[in-house]
Amino acid sequence: MGKAVGDRGGVVPLLAEAFRECGFEGASLSVISQRTGLGKGSLYNFFPGGKEEMGAAVLAAIDAWFEAEVFAPLRAAGDPRAAITAMRAAVDAYFRSGRRVCLVGAFALDNVRERFPGQVRDYFAAWRDALAGMLERGGVAAPEAREAAEDALIQVQGALVLCRALDDPEVFTAGLARMEQRLMTLL
Amino acid sequence: MGKAVGDRGGVVPLLAEAFRECGFEGASLSVISQRTGLGKGSLYNFFPGGKEEMGAAVLAAIDAWFEAEVFAPLRAAGDPRAAITAMRAAVDAYFRSGRRVCLVGAFALDNVRERFPGQVRDYFAAWRDALAGMLERGGVAAPEAREAAEDALIQVQGALVLCRALDDPEVFTAGLARMEQRLMTLL
């Protein structure tokens, strides 16, 4: 049984958790119905496009969160070293120190990716570009900044995979620490 | 339509490709039937346990390949630097420069993981331990060797995720190169 949620905006976070924990295909409408406390009729009232629209809404919400909490701060002027530490803290909090999966990364590996190719790509591209831009403002040359940004994203995603596979949260925490340290040495 | 394969051993690679390209849930029996050219009756003759047994057989085959081509060479005595280069080459070839997904990593992110927890964990643990042991023989202290090994695995898995998400094979190639370089600087 799930919570009672009044509007579409309140449903999206529950959908996101369902997709994260069960996978997009594994989160059937009956699972979603149980978790949200809403009947299928209500779900289709909020999302006439069905699961496809639910997935798109969840990806949009994730992108909006990162835009506000991670990308925008990176783009804002400010101490680069402080920005890196803030990014690390936000990422660690969001992924609950590795206990939470990155839905966008999971979609990318799965063939669910082919249903939301633009949203998956844009999420990572926006993150990479925001981080690379910040590094450039900190004095790093453009090609090196871009490579370092890609490397940081790889570190986050890889740490999530290995952390889940080994079932060891420390793997994620240590990986994030190395990511932060490597970015710091560039500045 | 698929190839005609005579025995169970010949079917497993086709199953692996089906799971990689469609995901474990997305690779339905009808898809598998088409790709292997075998009817459902034949498939259940080879794998009485159904998809569960197919998944386990594929994971076992992947583990066997890496055991022979990656883990064992790492455990064998020999020049550590040459061993690192050989590992990089084997990994790059196996994942087809990023165009192929790591099924074990995909299972780890998806909740399919809960169906094969031991096999997913053992694959990464064996890789990490073989690599860490090789680094130790090269003179790296045990804790640093283990961390470097975990970091290398993170690099591979993260590069596969980002490469797929951005649809850019160069992301994988560059990530592997950084992995190799970082391991080299330890020796």
Place this chain on the structure above:
DNA sequence: GTCTATAAAGCGATAGAC
């Protein structure tokens, strides 16, 4: 050993009462 036919269950999605 391989096939076709079929069973039983679950899926996403819809209709219509309230």
Place this chain on the structure above:
DNA sequence: GTCTATCGCTTTATAGAC
């Protein structure tokens, strides 16, 4: 706006002919 009932389809798995 929310529910229940139901549609049509696909799923995994089995049975039985050959």
